[in-house]
Amino acid sequence: MKYFFLSLIALSILVVGVFGFRGDKFSQAPIQVFPDMDDQDKVKAQTPDSFFADGMGSRKPVMGTIPRNAQAGVMPVEFGAGRAGYYFDGKKDGTFGNGLPDDLKIGSEADMTGLLGRGEDMFNVHCAICHGKAGDGKGVVGYHLGKVGVTVPSLYAFPQDKFPDGYIYEVISNGKGLMGGYKHNLPVRDRWAIVSYLRALQASAK
Numbered sequence: 680m681k682y683f684f685l686s687l688i689a690l691s692i693l694v695v696g697v698f699g700f701r702g703d704k705f706s707q708a709p710i711q712v713f714p715d716m717d718d719q720d721k722v723k724a725q726t727p728d729s730f731f732a733d734g735m736g737s738r739k740p741v742m743g744t745i746p747r748n749a750q751a752g753v754m755p756v757e758f759g760a761g762r763a764g765y766y767f768d769g770k771k772d773g774t775f776g777n778g779l780p781d782d783l784k785i786g787s788e789a790d791m792t793g794l795l796g797r798g799e800d801m802f803n804v805h806c807a808i809c810h811g812k813a814g815d816g817k818g819v820v821g822y823h824l825g826k827v828g829v830t831v832p833s834l835y836a837f838p839q840d841k842f843p844d845g846y847i848y849e850v851i852s853n854g855k856g857l858m859g860g861y862k863h864n865l866p867v868r869d870r871w872a873i874v875s876y877l878r879a880l881q882a883s884a885k
């Protein structure tokens with residue numbers, strides 16, 4: 680009989696010990712008999728990491744890489760920080776120039792279609808929210824900004840003869856007034872792709 684009670688107590692402690700506190704919250708880390716894959720060596724988004732020489736966990740796209748399945752007109756990744764020349768700063772002989780930079784290597788109809796397609800994608804991701812998909816300044820955020828007195832301009836008001844391509848490139852890169860710059864989000868080639876798509880939107884609005 681004595682052993683019956685002893686084993687009953689031992690069994691109860693075991694059952695309560697194993698199942699009793701499941702789902703409860705503790706302030707201390709649990710004892711891990713079998714850690715399985717609870718803890719993993721990984722980089723969390725936006726955290727520092729000593730593995731890389733520059734100490735940043737998040738990696739930038741590798742310069743000069745070209746995406747798999749790249750369409751014609753897609754250029755190697757390049758953010759152009761501190762580099763000079765029309766492709767990087769939109770300026771020819773000190774003033775904003777017009778025309779697509781040679782660096783885009785647009786040599787055929789297919790290249791141009793590729794560039795415009797990329798421009799359309801990037802415009803819809805980064806600009807349409809404020810300036811509207813058609814570029815008429817009637818995006819969702821533009822609408823709400825209007826209620827607090829901020830006007831998002833229609834992009835039709837910036838024709839090529841008065842606002843050269845290089846200037847539009849500059850506005851995309853560094854922003855203007857209340858609009859922020861996109862040089863950290865958009866590689867150089869994507870900014871030019873947006874410039875050409877913006878011209879296409881203007882032409883279609885006539």
Ligand code: HEC
Nearest residue numbers: 805806809830831832837847850851855856857858861873
């Ligand atoms: C968060 C909303 C917002 C987004 C996103 C945005 N813009 Fe703007 N944009 C504005 C506002 C507001 C102005 C007016 C700025 C001012 O004059 O203070 C403006 C002005 C402009 C101008 C006119 C500059 C001038 O000379 O007055 C151009 C061109 C332009 N944006 C292009 C773009 C392109 C291309 C994109 C996408 C890469 C983009 N914008 C993304 C809000 C936005």
